[in-house]
Amino acid sequence: MKLLEIKELSVEYVTPLGVIRALERVNLGVERGEFLGVVGESGSGKSTLGYAIIRLLPQNARVSGKILFEGFDILSAKEEQIRKIRGKSITMVFQDPFTSLNPLFKVGEQITRPLEVHYAMSKRDAQQKMKHFLSLVGLSDYVLSCYPFELSGGTQQRLMLAMALSTAPSLIIADEPTSSVDASIQAQILRILLEIKKKTSFSMILITHNIEVASSVCDKLCVMYAGRLVEFGSTKHVLSDPKHPYTQALLSCIPRPRESKTQTKKLSAISGNPPDPFNTPTGCKFHPRCSHAWKLCGEEEPKESVVGERRVLCHLYNG
Ligand SMILES: Nc1ncnc2c1ncn2[C@@H]1O[C@H](COP(=O)(O)OP(=O)(O)OP(=O)(O)O)[C@@H](O)[C@H]1O
Numbered sequence: 280m281k282l283l284e285i286k287e288l289s290v291e292y293v294t295p296l297g298v299i300r301a302l303e304r305v306n307l308g309v310e311r312g313e314f315l316g317v318v319g320e321s322g323s324g325k326s327t328l329g330y331a332i333i334r335l336l337p338q339n340a341r342v343s344g345k346i347l348f349e350g351f352d353i354l355s356a357k358e359e360q361i362r363k364i365r366g367k368s369i370t371m372v373f374q375d376p377f378t379s380l381n382p383l384f385k386v387g388e389q390i391t392r393p394l395e396v397h398y399a400m401s402k403r404d405a406q407q408k409m410k411h412f413l414s415l416v417g418l419s420d421y422v423l424s425c426y427p428f429e430l431s432g433g434t435q436q437r438l439m440l441a442m443a444l445s446t447a448p449s450l451i452i453a454d455e456p457t458s459s460v461d462a463s464i465q466a467q468i469l470r471i472l473l474e475i476k477k478k479t480s481f482s483m484i485l486i487t488h489n490i491e492v493a494s495s496v497c498d499k500l501c502v503m504y505a506g507r508l509v510e511f512g513s514t515k516h517v518l519s520d521p522k523h524p525y526t527q528a529l530l531s532c533i534p535r536p537r538e539s540k541t542q543t544k545k546l547s548a549i550s551g552n553p554p555d556p557f558n559t560p561t562g563c564k565f566h567p568r569c570s571h572a573w574k575l576c577g578e579e580e581p582k583e584s585v586v587g588e589r590r591v592l593c594h595l596y597n598g
C-alpha cells in the first residue's frame with residue numbers, strides 16, 4: 280500500500296466573483312520514504328493540494344475525490360480523527376514562516392507544542408527532545424530563548440522544519456520552505472533536507488515554484504498548471520526528457536550548468552501570462568502559451584497519457 284494516494288481530487292473555491300477551480304481531478308501517489316516535488320507557477324494549486332491533504336482548506340472550499348493516508352480516508356474522517364494525524368503523522372511547513380510563529384511568545388514555548396499534545400510530554404522533556412531536532416537542522420539551543428522577530432527568515436524556516444520533524448511523521452508537506460531565503464540559505468536548507476533524508480524514513484511533498492529546488496532533493500516530480508497535474512514521473516526522466524510543453528518551458532527558463540561549456544544556450548521565458556482563475560482557457564489550459572498548440576488544443580481538454588513511466592496531460596501524446 281502506498282503511504283499516500285490521491286484519487287480524482289478536485290477543489291473549488293467559491294468567491295463573490297465566481298468559482299475558482301484550484302484543483303481538477305488530480306491523481307498521485309507517494310511511496311514510503313519518497314520525496315515528491317510539486318512544481319508550478321503561482322496560482323497553479325500547489326498549496327491547495329497541501330492544505331487538502333491535512334484537511335486545512337478554508338470554509339469556501341468545495342472538495343471531491345479521495346485522499347488515502349496509510350489507507351485511511353482523510354476527506355470523510357471526523358475532525359477529531361484528523362486532529363490525531365495532523366501535526367503528528369502528517370506535518371506541514373507552511374509557506375510563510377513569519378505567520379507560523381506567534382510573535383508574543385518565545386520560540387521554546389511554542390515549537391514544543393506538537394510533542395506536548397501528541398506525546399503528552401512535559402515542556403521540559405519536550406524541550407530536551409527538541410534540541411536533537413534543532414541540531415539536525417543546524418541550529419543551537421539558543422533559539423529556544425528567542426522571540427521569533429529576533430530570528431532571520433532562514434532560521435525561522437529551519438525552526439519550522441525542526442518542528443515538523445519532531446513528531447516522527449510519516450509525511451512532511453513542506454510548502455515553499457526556501458522561498459523567503461537567499462540563495463546560500465536555500466542551498467543550506469536543501470543540504471539539510473538531503474542529509475535528513477539519508478538518516479530517517481519519512482516521505483516528503485516539497486511544494487515549490489522552482490523546479491531546480493525540487494529536482495535537487497526529490498525522487499519524483501509532479502508538474503502542475505492551472506490546477507491540472509500535467510506531468511508526473513521520476514525526477515531523472517522529467518529532467519532529461521521533459522514531455523509536456525509546460526515542463527519543457529519551465530526547464531528552458533533555468534540555467535543548466537551541466538551542459539557542455541561550448542554550448543551557449545539562450546535562457547528563455549514562458550510567453551504570455553498565467554491564466555485568469557475566473558476565466559481559464561477552453562481545451563488545454565496551457566494552449567495559449569504553448570508553441571506546439573494546434574486547433575484541437577483550444578477545443579478539447581487532453582486526456583492523460585502514459586508515456587514510458589511518465590503520465591502526461593497533453594494532446595501531443597493522445598495518439
Ligand atoms: N481561500 C481562497 N479563496 C479563493 N480562492 C483561493 C483561495 N486560496 C487560493 N485561491 C485561489 O486558488 C488558486 C490556487 O491557489 P494556491 O494558493 O493553491 O496556488 P499556489 O500554486 O500555491 O500559488 P503560490 O505559488 O503563489 O503559492 C489561485 O487561483 C488562488 O487565487
Ligand SMILES: [Mg+2]
Pocket residue numbers: 325326327374454
Ligand atoms: Mg502556495
